[in-house]
Amino acid sequence: MFLSELYRYPVKSGQAQCLQGSPVGLLGLQGDxxxxxxxxxxxxxxxxxxxxxxxxxxxxxxxxxxxxxxxxxxxxxxxxxxxxxxxxxxxxxxxxxxxxxxxxxxxxxxxxxxxxxxxxxxxxxxxxxxYLPSGYGLNSDRAAFPDGFPLLLIGQSSLDELNHRIGRPMEMLRFRPNLVVKGAQPFAEDGWKRIRIGTLVFRVLKPSVRCIFTTLDPATGERSLDREPLTTLKTFRERDGDILFGQNLAADGAGWLEVGMQVEVLE
Structure with missing residues (x-):
């Protein structure tokens, strides 16, 4: 498995920046x-x-x-x-x-x-x-202006499986991840607790709850008339009323991430 894509969003809800590498610290990717x-x-x-x-x-x-x-x-x-x-x-x-x-x-x-x-x-x-939402992470964990957590990871195979079920491609940026991982089975990230990318260790804190935001085309801002991908996600990714896709993370310490780095599941 390896880190295939890296994104940050300097302004909350603004356009994504596709990165080749980035420092990582307490608040996630630098400038996110x-x-x-x-x-x-x-x-x-x-x-x-x-x-x-x-x-x-x-x-x-x-x-x-x-x-x-x-x-x-x-x-x-x-x-x-x-x-x-x-x-x-x-x-x-x-x-x-x-x-x-x-x-x-x-x-x-x-x-x-x-x-x-x-x-x-x-x-x-x-x-x-x-501070992070109550019950998640360590007392030392912090976040700037994301909805709740400093980092979001999605497996490329998870999006591929979703697209197969929908019958047309959905862009990864609809889900606004920071880290995209290739080489894992679909939704393998659901079972991860700790991973290492390069020299950095990340804790997997909770699944990401998805909302109407995902129905917006990231290039045009137009909303899907059929409410995809939420419509299909609801059929197989709903848990206790929440639609889940991707995992929220926090980093242990500071370091550097770069596209192509190997991803190792520690726990």
């Missing part, structure tokens, strides 16, 4: 979901579930460490990383509330004009990251 768009009024997070146009937001880090945002028809803007202890704004991600630095009025105006809604852009420095 460290930024988030929130409602100006109440700090509640925005995602493609209700705002599918966020899928057109392209983000990357510049050589100087700034965030470069691009939108079709609206050009680009550079955003400096705000000071970790200044311009703090209360935000909400599902049931979690935290205070994180606001990225300023210029980018807020730029995004608000595009969305037609008053929004702010916020950043999550490591020292302000969230």
């Amino acid at each position: 979901r460290r930024w988030m768009v929130v409602e100006q009024e109440n700090g509640r997070f925005l995602t493609q579930r209700a705002w599918p146009q966020l899928g057109h937001l392209k983000a990357c880090e510049s050589d100087s460490g700034e965030l470069l945002l691009e939108l079709p028809g609206q050009g680009s803007i550079r955003v400096a990383v705000p000071d970790a202890d200044e311009a703090l704004r209360g935000v909400t991600v599902w049931r979690d509330t935290l205070r994180v630095p606001d990225a300023g009025d210029e980018v807020a105006g730029w995004l608000s004009q595009w969305l037609g809604k008053a929004v702010r852009l916020v950043h999550c420095p490591e020292q302000r990251a969230r």
